[in-house]
Amino acid sequence: MAAEMGVGQKSKDNFDRAWLVFPDGTSRVTIDRDPTPLYVERGIGSYLFDVDGRRFVDLNCNFTTLIHGHAFEPVVEALTSQLQRGSCFANPTESEIELAELLCRRVPAIDRVRFVNTGTEAVLFAIKAARAFTGRSKIAKLEGAYHGAYDWVEVSQAATPANWGDPIAPQSTAFYRGMPTSVLDEVVVLRFNDVESVRRLMSLHADHLAAIIVDPMPSRGGLVAPKPEFIAAVHEASRANGILVISDEVLNLRQSFHGASARYGLVPDLVTMGKIIGGGLPIGAIGGREDVMKVFDGSAGRPLLPQGGTFSANPLSMTAGLAAMRHLDHVAFAHLETLGDIVRDGIGRAISIRNAPLCVTGAASLFRLHPCAKTPNDYREIYPTPAGATLMKQLTRFFADNGIILPHGAAASLSTPMTRADAELIVDVFAGFLDSHQDLLDAIEAFNRPM
Structure with missing residues (x-):
């Protein structure tokens, strides 16, 4: 199992430089790093390209801001x-x-x-x-x-x-x-x-x-x-x-x-x-x-x-x-709603088929994954166990390794340039994660099992 999210050499070089000018090597506490952040060179539509030339489907969209994707x-x-x-x-x-x-x-x-x-x-x-x-x-x-x-x-x-x-x-x-x-x-x-x-x-x-x-x-x-x-x-x-x-x-x-x-x-x-x-x-x-x-x-x-x-x-x-x-008209919102339903329904089916101790929440163009089987009602019910936190970190890594930026511990968001194929890719990668991380799923199941 990977010890960290894979990043290219240019991202690592940039992070080394950043430590010389920022208190923790980053300009804001919200930047995901595992342990090195991914440095971005450009974005177009629903995709990000890092400084090492790799392409990612962007589910962060600058913390849900870019509803039309990049360079609209x-x-x-x-x-x-x-x-x-x-x-x-x-x-x-x-x-x-x-x-x-x-x-x-x-x-x-x-x-x-x-x-x-x-x-x-x-x-x-x-x-x-x-x-x-x-x-x-x-x-x-x-x-x-x-x-x-x-x-x-x-x-x-x-x-x-x-x-x-x-x-x-x-x-x-x-x-x-x-x-x-x-x-x-x-x-x-x-x-x-x-x-x-x-x-x-x-x-x-x-x-x-x-x-x-x-x-x-x-x-x-x-x-x-x-x-x-x-x-x-x-x-x-x-x-x-x-x-x-x-x-x-x-x-x-x-x-x-x-x-x-x-x-x-x-x-x-x-x-x-x-x-x-x-x-x-x-x-x-x-x-x-x-x-x-x-x-x-x-x-x-x-x-x-x-x-x-x-x-x-x-x-x-x-x-x-x-x-x-x-340009964010009724047609655009209907498109986003459809994509969101495909992702949430597909993830829900993948969880159900495998009886995995996870759930998905959200609405419209937003979704979030939780390491608990029962849909939560509030903040206390989504507070992660150590096993749950480990699983979510591995989930973010797995998505990145498969060309998708999934925010860690936050809302994932879809954008208007995304297609049905993008939505189905998200579901497929999630299913692949479940199939390859049974040990972590078992750890959560054991933690949640009544004594």
């Missing part, structure tokens, strides 16, 4: 034209109005929009908007859910069995050493799909809660579908107590033409967006009800919530995003 021609043409006219201005441009109009038309919960530069910024300002609107400071969030690099939403993002506490009243846990205890005190942690705890804890803290932030299908939480009764409980508790609902769709806006909230029946007051709306360039956006978004209104003086940014609504991101979103 309409985006390339739009950016080339815009670069010739200028890259950024202190003044507004028509493209920002056009992209905002598109988002307001598509997403039912959005009346008004403000643009920022990242998904983290979008979440940051959505929470600030909720505080400004309600006059309250606390927020509620789901255990294990990722919402970017903002202290309050990082609480309990990486909780473990050693510190996550009572199942009916999860403990607020620090994400990094030195996180202020005051931040922990201002976050109410809930379990995804736990109806009773949502009702009880939101009511208990109602006087101080500005908002509950919900990813309709949290990737780090397992890419598990929300139960209708959970969505109903969020609505009930928030409306009864004057708490705003923030739907974080930075990742999951790609779940349908109208976004994830519309797919699952969530009616938010604010929506955060990013990734696919930028066409591959940095972007973030906050949208929502007109009265809530009024906190950004500076037309009559200092707004309740000032929001700016040198590169917010920059014309490159606006232009690229507009080109990408215009």
Whole structure:
């Protein structure tokens, strides 16, 4: 069995250079390395090419961003034209109005929009908007859910069995050493799909809660579908107590033409967006009800919530995003839905035929694999055993060795240039992994077997 993912000599040489300028040899903690990262030379369509000339089907798509794959021609043409006219201005441009109009038309919960530069910024300002609107400071969030690099939403993002506490009243846990205890005190942690705890804890803290932030299908939480009764409980508790609902769709806006909230029946007051709306360039956006978004209104003086940014609504991101979103029509979403069904159904059949202790979750163009036989309900149920973690690492290696980039411990995503043949290849490689790693599957089965 391979001890590590095979990488070429140029990737190894680049990593040696990188250690001289980056604290751990990488520029961001999210880069997969095993132990050497794969350095990319270029991308085209659904494929990546590394610096050693090898081709891979890309299921990462820069963490689900590239819904049209790499070097999407309409985006390339739009950016080339815009670069010739200028890259950024202190003044507004028509493209920002056009992209905002598109988002307001598509997403039912959005009346008004403000643009920022990242998904983290979008979440940051959505929470600030909720505080400004309600006059309250606390927020509620789901255990294990990722919402970017903002202290309050990082609480309990990486909780473990050693510190996550009572199942009916999860403990607020620090994400990094030195996180202020005051931040922990201002976050109410809930379990995804736990109806009773949502009702009880939101009511208990109602006087101080500005908002509950919900990813309709949290990737780090397992890419598990929300139960209708959970969505109903969020609505009930928030409306009864004057708490705003923030739907974080930075990742999951790609779940349908109208976004994830519309797919699952969530009616938010604010929506955060990013990734696919930028066409591959940095972007973030906050949208929502007109009265809530009024906190950004500076037309009559200092707004309740000032929001700016040198590169917010920059014309490159606006232009690229507009080109990408215009081509992300109903036909494109139907194609992605079909590909997703082929992959998830095929993986499910492969698991069932072999009675393997794994499962697959996800929806639309997203899927995630878990080293457990039973479909999980939340973050605690997908937390891997040592045997499970080993198996998932080997799975990523096996896929890479067979020409597919599969994210480790995160959502895998499909893109519009992918074909049925690509989807079937994913299923075939997964089946090949099951057939060649029976020892690891047996280890998981033994660990999960009742004593």
